Amino acid sequence: MRPDWDTYFLTIAKDVAKRSTCPRASVGTVIVRDNRILATGYNGAPPGEPHCIDVGCIIIDNHCVRVVHAEANAIAQAAKFGIPIQGSTMYIWSNTKIPSCPKCTQLTKVVGIIKVVGADVFRP
Numbered sequence: 001m002r003p004d005w006d007t008y009f010l011t012i013a014k015d016v017a018k019r020s021t022c023p024r025a026s027v028g029t030v031i032v033r034d035n036r037i038l039a040t041g042y043n044g045a046p047p048g049e050p051h052c053i054d055v056g057c058i059i060i061d062n063h064c065v066r067v068v069h070a071e072a073n074a075i076a077q078a079a080k081f082g083i084p085i086q087g088s089t090m091y092i093w094s095n096t097k098i099p100s101c102p103k104c105t106q107l108t109k110v111v112g113i114i115k116v117v118g119a120d121v122f123r124p
Contacts, residue, residue, distance in 0.1 A: 013093035021051035041073030086112030
């Protein structure tokens with residue numbers, strides 16, 4: 001059976017999450033407009049920085065601050081390559097919880113993402 005668009009992009013987000021480098025959370029994000037992928041992101045250290053899986057997490061207030069969240073990474077990738085994402089949809093897959101953190105939620109609003117579709121392993 002052919003998957004609908006939401007299922008299709010959530011499946012891709014799940015695959016993107018496999019690149020996450022923080023053992024505390026595997027999160028993948030896909031930003032889409034007109035059923036075309038604009039950018040992807042996963043939880044990981046900034047380029048050139050050590051990854052949690054290699055050197056451990058830095059925990060402050062019960063959160064790892066070594067990583068950039070998947071949502072922020074996807075938005076940053078779009079910005080880095082000059083890809084406009086206003087009016088897009090963000091698909092998020094997480095092994096922890098959805099919705100994303102408050103800062104990522106704010107960031108998606110600031111850049112003009114108009115819809116967020118999430119899936120996590122705890123959803124029935």
